[in-house]
Every structure is written in structure tokens, then in C-alpha cells.
Amino acid sequence: MLSERRLEVLRAIVQDYVGTEEPVGSKALTERHSLGVSPATVRNDMAALEDEGFIAQPHTSAGRIPTDKGYRLFVDKLTAVKPMTAPERRAIQNFLEGAVDLDDVVGRTVRLLAQLTRQVAVVQYPSLTRSTVRHVELLALAPARLMLVLITDTGRVEQRMIDCPAPFGESSLADLRARLNSRVAGRRFADVPQLVQDLPEAFEAEDRGTVTTVLSTLLETLVEETEERLMIGGTANLTRFGHDFPLTIRPVLEALEEQVVLLKLLGEVGDSGMAVRIGHENAHEGLNSTSVVSVGYGSGGEAVAKLGVVGPTRMDYPGTMGAVRAVARYVGQILAES
Amino acid sequence: MLSERRLEVLRAIVQDYVGTEEPVGSKALTERHSLGVSPATVRNDMAALEDEGFIAQPHTSAGRIPTDKGYRLFVDKLTAVKPMTAPERRAIQNFLEGAVDLDDVVGRTVRLLAQLTRQVAVVQYPSLTRSTVRHVELLALAPARLMLVLITDTGRVEQRMIDCPAPFGESSLADLRARLNSRVAGRRFADVPQLVQDLPEAFEAEDRGTVTTVLSTLLETLVEETEERLMIGGTANLTRFGHDFPLTIRPVLEALEEQVVLLKLLGEVGDSGMAVRIGHENAHEGLNSTSVVSVGYGSGGEAVAKLGVVGPTRMDYPGTMGAVRAVARYVGQILAES
DNA sequence: GATTGGCACTCGCGCCCAGTGAGTGCCAAA
DNA sequence: TTTGGCACTCACTGGGCGCGAGTGCCAATC
Numbered sequence: 021m022l023s024e025r026r027l028e029v030l031r032a033i034v035q036d037y038v039g040t041e042e043p044v045g046s047k048a049l050t051e052r053h054s055l056g057v058s059p060a061t062v063r064n065d066m067a068a069l070e071d072e073g074f075i076a077q078p079h080t081s082a083g084r085i086p087t088d089k090g091y092r093l094f095v096d097k098l099t100a101v102k103p104m105t106a107p108e109r110r111a112i113q114n115f116l117e118g119a120v121d122l123d124d125v126v127g128r129t130v131r132l133l134a135q136l137t138r139q140v141a142v143v144q145y146p147s148l149t150r151s152t153v154r155h156v157e158l159l160a161l162a163p164a165r166l167m168l169v170l171i172t173d174t175g176r177v178e179q180r181m182i183d184c185p186a187p188f189g190e191s192s193l194a195d196l197r198a199r200l201n202s203r204v205a206g207r208r209f210a211d212v213p214q215l216v217q218d219l220p221e222a223f224e225a226e227d228r229g230t231v232t233t234v235l236s237t238l239l240e241t242l243v244e245e246t247e248e249r250l251m252i253g254g255t256a257n258l259t260r261f262g263h264d265f266p267l268t269i270r271p272v273l274e275a276l277e278e279q280v281v282l283l284k285l286l287g288e289v290g291d292s293g294m295a296v297r298i299g300h301e302n303a304h305e306g307l308n309s310t311s312v313v314s315v316g317y318g319s320g321g322e323a324v325a326k327l328g329v330v331g332p333t334r335m336d337y338p339g340t341m342g343a344v345r346a347v348a349r350y351v352g353q354i355l356a357e358s
Numbered sequence: 359m360l361s362e363r364r365l366e367v368l369r370a371i372v373q374d375y376v377g378t379e380e381p382v383g384s385k386a387l388t389e390r391h392s393l394g395v396s397p398a399t400v401r402n403d404m405a406a407l408e409d410e411g412f413i414a415q416p417h418t419s420a421g422r423i424p425t426d427k428g429y430r431l432f433v434d435k436l437t438a439v440k441p442m443t444a445p446e447r448r449a450i451q452n453f454l455e456g457a458v459d460l461d462d463v464v465g466r467t468v469r470l471l472a473q474l475t476r477q478v479a480v481v482q483y484p485s486l487t488r489s490t491v492r493h494v495e496l497l498a499l500a501p502a503r504l505m506l507v508l509i510t511d512t513g514r515v516e517q518r519m520i521d522c523p524a525p526f527g528e529s530s531l532a533d534l535r536a537r538l539n540s541r542v543a544g545r546r547f548a549d550v551p552q553l554v555q556d557l558p559e560a561f562e563a564e565d566r567g568t569v570t571t572v573l574s575t576l577l578e579t580l581v582e583e584t585e586e587r588l589m590i591g592g593t594a595n596l597t598r599f600g601h602d603f604p605l606t607i608r609p610v611l612e613a614l615e616e617q618v619v620l621l622k623l624l625g626e627v628g629d630s631g632m633a634v635r636i637g638h639e640n641a642h643e644g645l646n647s648t649s650v651v652s653v654g655y656g657s658g659g660e661a662v663a664k665l666g667v668v669g670p671t672r673m674d675y676p677g678t679m680g681a682v683r684a685v686a687r688y689v690g691q692i693l694a695e696s
Numbered sequence: 697g698a699t700t701g702g703c704a705c706t707c708g709c710g711c712c713c714a715g716t717g718a719g720t721g722c723c724a725a726a
Numbered sequence: 727t728t729t730g731g732c733a734c735t736c737a738c739t740g741g742g743c744g745c746g747a748g749t750g751c752c753a754a755t756c
Contacts, residue, residue, distance in 0.1 A: 259608040
């Protein structure tokens, strides 16, 4: 097991490296941190830490830099989430409060997060799976053409065109609209299929085809749109990644363009609490030299979506985690209010 | 005035430089293009072209590269838009046809454009200013809380919450909904204000407050949402920009994050036809070493929005212009069909 | 007068090389 | 276990040098 002081040395290495972006040597360490021991001792400790795989040398006779494993230990054991200061919290709140609609909330969140962490921010739109239906609207655009509009409790709106197998009267439409809403309004998406199952039976034979079509479109929308939407921002911060970044930045940008990859990234967050994936812990290899800090947020007590940031493994973990957590909390509040 | 051959030399320089990304010298030019003259002659021509400001040397005793002015001449006089091949056109059509809704159309367009041009693609959502209203829907979420849903002919949907000054009965709501739609459905946004002006007068005094609120929210939505939305993609292509791009890529990424800048960029396109802005012709200085090729697209004969690509000034103009034009054409078709 | 071959010149680039210094590992002493 | 000492490693820097692509100019040619 590693002694107390060796952990302290690891912490110091991580902190220094994050600050300077340069490999840190034994002498510099003792000068910048009052460890109370000599460089030689630190050297011994470093050798031990290297044996255990927590730090590495880019080349012989250079300082040490933390490995993914080192960062992992740092995050798990050696540090705490750094809370935002009161002014920062107020600023977050003020910035988010001006939002006029869902797009705006998500947009502001992304910009805010990117700015606070100086990294790439990713925010998932509130997911439909966890949402409830607020209202279903049916509009006749033409005698045999309807538009279905689905409104969720998180303010999201989805619409679909429907071509009916037969003309559908205004009264039947009103009837269907009313029945549909009385059954599904306020219910969770997952419950909808059951609730509408027997609806066609309540209609005349001639309308039944249309009702069935409408229902299947509705169910389709619920499923299809579970495939979530995302917004990302702060990509310009990627240029702060490092000196060698032609090679680094490219795969990251590519990964960021693939929504699927990003969703999986955020998806791996546990339902509550924060997730930090460091370097190779990320499945996608374009992101092997980045870390992802993500957390769920929600309008009520429950998480309906995720948000997070993507940055270099060499990032300020406590600060980033603090910012991510704070933003998630306030977005949740805003959503609950609207 | 420049002789025929000198223009030919300029064209050859542009083509070679775009291909190789390296300054092109007189010898290489005569070898790769059959100009029928010796390197010495080409050197004279180059000197003349340089005097006129069409080409420049990065440093003495290096080859020449085109200046912005050189590219401008090339685009205006020395080349034609390169049409897509039949298979390419089919591919574009197939790719766009699978789209299920507006978001999907725009998303696919952006990906397609980025892939075809290997540059950054920007697509503006169909603008509301030019659109017509397809339907306005009002939903009662609570006795004194309404939701306004606006559906446009391009399939775009906007929603707004409305807190009413007084409870609003279901029958009044139906009445308002009907009157509103009979007046504005099918009309252009710009005409809406006039058309609804006298509507409150048709209602009982107690409802008039609510009607006025609804109307002003509607008008607000029309105006506010004229502030357009955009989707961008293909940012990973920025890494192909050049060798020195730490400096180049950063301001570009920053510019791309500012929707305002992008909108202005596309906005400068003439109503019809294609616009090419080269290097310093772009107002935003972050984009001084990039060129923007943009064009309007529309569901009918009329352009309702713009799309385009952002790439290095050293880009394949004929090919890029061909791709942009083709994509715009097919997106227009898709929108018209839906 | 335009075109061409010849020629001297420029200058960025890659390479080698030695000097420097931060950092290391090992060892013997405290 | 800690510490000071010491030899060693090796990335990095900057100067010097040769190479070669490319230029500009000039005199000869068509």
C-alpha cells in the first residue's frame, strides 16, 4: 500500500502538472509544495509511484506526468469536488434565467458550461423516455392529411405528418383528440402504448384505419425520438489542448460530430451522481486522451438527461466537477419552473 | 490588361496550389501543364501577375501562391462551377430522401455538405420571415395558462407559453382558434400583424385581455424567431487546414460558435445565385484566411434560407460551388415535397 | 518585341554537433 | 528511512553548413 506521503506527492504532481502542463521533477515539487522532505526522498517516492503505474516519464531524464491510473486515484481519493463560490452561483442562475424556451435553455447551458470550464460542453436535450405527455394535438391540414403534435412536460415539441388511409371528419378528429388526451395526458411515455391499445374499437369502422395510423405514428414518435438530441459548444477550447494537437484534436472533433458516440458517452453516467471517465476509460478511441465529466440533471427529483464536458485528461478535475454539478443543478431548477 | 496566357498561368497556379498546398514554381508549372512555353517565359508572366497583386511569394526564392485577389479573378473569370456527376446527384437525393422531419433534413444536409466538400458546412433553418403560416394551435394547459403552437409551411414548429390575465373558457378558446386560423392560415408572416389587428374587438370585454396577450405573443414569436437557427458540421475538416493551424483554426472555431457571425456571413448572399467570399472579403477577421461559399435554397421557387461551406481560401472552388449548388437544389426539392 | 537558355544569387530547410541544464538512479552515510 | 553527493541521460537550443528549388536578369534567338 502507498504511504500517506506518497499519495501527497501524487496529489502535488497532478496539481502542478495541471497547472504548468509540463512534466514535474522532484526538485520543483519540493520547492512549490512544503512537503517537509528533500528532493531525494521525493525521488524515491516517485520511483515507487511509477512502479505502481500512477505516473510515468515521457522520456528518461524528464519529470513525471500522471497516468490515467494516477488521475483516477486523484479523483477518487485525493480530492473533493470544488464548490462554486456564491458569486459564481449567482452568475449561473442569472445567466440561465433569461431563457425563453427549451432551445434557449439548452443553448445557454452549453455556452455557460463551456465558458466556466474552458472546455467542450455537451448538453443532452431532456429525454422523452422519462418525460410525461402534456398534450397531444391533431390538426387537419387536408381532408386526408393530419399533423400530430406532441408536447412534453419538459416543453419539448415533436411533430409528424400523417397521411390517412381515408378522409377523416372534423367531428371524428375532435373525438379522437379528446379521447387521446384524456388517456395519455400526464402519463409517462412508457405507459402510453398500453393506454391507447383499445382506442380504435371506440370508432366507426370507416375511421378505424386512420385511428390506427395515428396511434402507430404516435408510438413511433415516442420510440424514435428517444434517440436523443444534443447540443455541443466550446469547441474552440480544444485549441488549448496541447502543443502537439494536430493529432489530438482531429479524432476528438470527429468523435464530437457523432451524436451516437456522445450519447453513449453521457449514457454511461450512473442515474445519479457524477461520472468521470479518464483517458482510456472512454470506449471511443478518439477520446483516449480526453476525460469526460458528466452528470444527470432533471426537472424534478429525477434525472431526465445528461450534460457534461470533454477536456484533456490533464484538466482541473475538482473545478470542472464543481462547475458541472452546479450547472446541472440550476438547469434542473429552471426546467422545473417552466 | 493581362494577356490570355497570363490568365492561363494564374489558373494553373491556383489549380496546382490547391492540389499540392505548396508554393508553385515556374519549372513545376511547365511540367504539369502543357502551356507550350518555357519556364523563363512563365517567370516573366509570374512577375507581371505579382505586380498586379494576383499572386505573392511567401518569401524570396520560393514559389508563388495566389492572393485573395488572385482567387477572386480565378472564381470570376477563369473557371466554371463544376456540375456534379449523375451518380453523385443520385447519392445526394437518396441521402436526403430518408429524412423524417425538418431537424433531420437539416442534419442530413449538413453532414452531406461537409462530406462532399470536406469542409465545414453551415445550414440555416428555413427562415420564418419568408414562410407562411400553416396553422396556429392554442392549447389550454390550465385555466389561465395557454400554449401557443405555430406551424409553418416548411414544417417548422414554434411554441410559447402564455399566462393569461384572466381565465379563458373552452368555447372562447375554440372561437379564438378558429378566427385566428381563418385569418392567418396560408398567409405570409409579414402580413400577419395587419390581419389580426382588429381581432380583440370581436370578443367579450372579459376575454379581450387574454386575446390581446395571445396576439402579442404570436407577433413576438414571428419577430423573435426571425432570429434564425443554424446547424453546422464537419468541423473535423478544419484540421486539414494547414500545418500552422494552431493559429488559424482557433479564430475560425470561435467564429463558428457565434451564430450572429455566421448568419451575417450567409446573409450577405444575394437573394439568388451563389456568393463566394474570399479571405479578407469576409467582415469577421477570424475568417480572414477562409472562404465562404453560400447559396440560398427554398421550398418553392423562392429562397427561404441559406446554406454554405467555410473552408480555407485554398479550396477547390469549382468543385465546392458545384456541391453547394447541387445540395441546395435537392434540399429545396425535399422541402417542397413534404 | 516576345521568347528562351544560361547563370549567378537567394534563402528556407534539414542535418549535424556541441553545450546546457533539468532531472534521474544509485549509493553510502546519517 | 531519509539525505546529500555524484555520475549519467537526454531533450532542447543555437550555430554552422550543404542542398536545392526557385528567382531575376541578361544576352541570344526566333
